[in-house]
Amino acid sequence: MIIQHHHADLPTPTGLMRTTVYRPHAHGQFPAIIFYSEIFQQTAPIARSAAILASHGFVVLVPEVFHELNPIGTVLAYDDEGKDKGNNDKWAKPLESHDSDTQALIDFVQTHDYCTGSVGAMGVCIGGHLAYRAALNPAIKAAFCLYPTDIHSDTLPAQKGNNSFERMADIQGEIHFIWGKQDPHVPQQGRDKIYQQAVSTGINYQWQEVNAQHAFMRDEGERYDAALAITMYQQAVALFNRVL
Template sequence: MTATITLETLDKAGSFEAYLAEPANGAAKAAIVVIQEIFGVNAGIRRKCDQLAEVGYLAIAPDLFWRLEPGIELDPDIPDQFQAALGWMGKFDQTQGTRDIEATIRTARDKINGGKVGAVGYCLGGRLAYMTAARTDIDASVGYYAVGIDGLLGEKHAIARPLMLHIAGSDHFVTPDVQAKMHEGLDDQPKVTLHDYPGVDHGFATEFGKRRADEAAKLADQRTMAFFAENLA
């Protein structure tokens, strides 16, 4: 079952929409917050939610750009839309976005009667998954090709629950020097696991479009599902 639901902000001063996917039998084993790329809650993000519901999770993808413009939905394979997405990212308040993720976590937890909640994010969402791991009570988090983690290493000591990061080895947004800093800063953090995927670029695990690298995407997704099975049980 899928639906669009409305969530309140933490301070109750506003509300925003989210895409919800639930298991067909209605009995979710846990919940997962799916954190958008810079392209909004588009068809690819909704498909991520649907796949999680198919294997028994309740999945929620909040519209994090709602303060800028509700309902942004872009295609990264269309150049004008890709450039528009970069513009939205530049205007986005990531701290407020993390608070909206926290509000989503609370809603998700309520919907599964206090059970465990994970998060998985892509691109900007991968960065936000790291911030969520450091700043909220999320039970487990996964970030795909997260951007700018080298600037967040000062928060690594706040990560108290498991975090997995998938790194695209040929990511033109996350250059080799940044990848090296991620390993240097996080390899000794006992709650953090890093996986490298040599030769693939940013966006390799997208559901649709030209960016997908199928073999690496399937391996990363297998690792993600095993990670959630272990940490959200």
């Protein structure tokens, strides 16, 4: 489908959150996907991923995940300076603020006439964690989490008893985990820990481990695996078409 995009500045308890909305250039109502970026926010690869999803008939929302910590429109570079700034932002923002951001996005979806009100979540890297975290909200019917960081290590700030790993049992929708076997950010021990938690909680999940490095979806840089990326887009679209 031909798509269009525009910005929406959404009110949240921690300030305005710039969100880019990608959606079909057609009349009608469409299900929504919240697409959570890496620590670098909405880079060109993230924008292209959102456009790919939207062209399959979805309203795709890309929020600035660290809107409290940066001027509106901030995009960090894929270099050491950008990585350091993004990681510092990641460690500075509590998960509770991400939760309220997700609720603001859900509220947006449920009040616009081009949305059906049905919503899922998808993300890469820290965004994979945020898609997983979004699935704790009962309004999220499905989540597609690509190499989500910091779930196994409990390194993101949160109130006691509110870390993402321990709350896995609260997930009511369907969730897909995709991991790169050569990803040093989530090593085998960490993946095993998450897998055992998924089994013991009895959530509705699917699990894949592929021969790839971290950020294999990013179509810039030497770690990009185009063949795997195409497969993942197809699987994500199939999931959201079925569930949403």
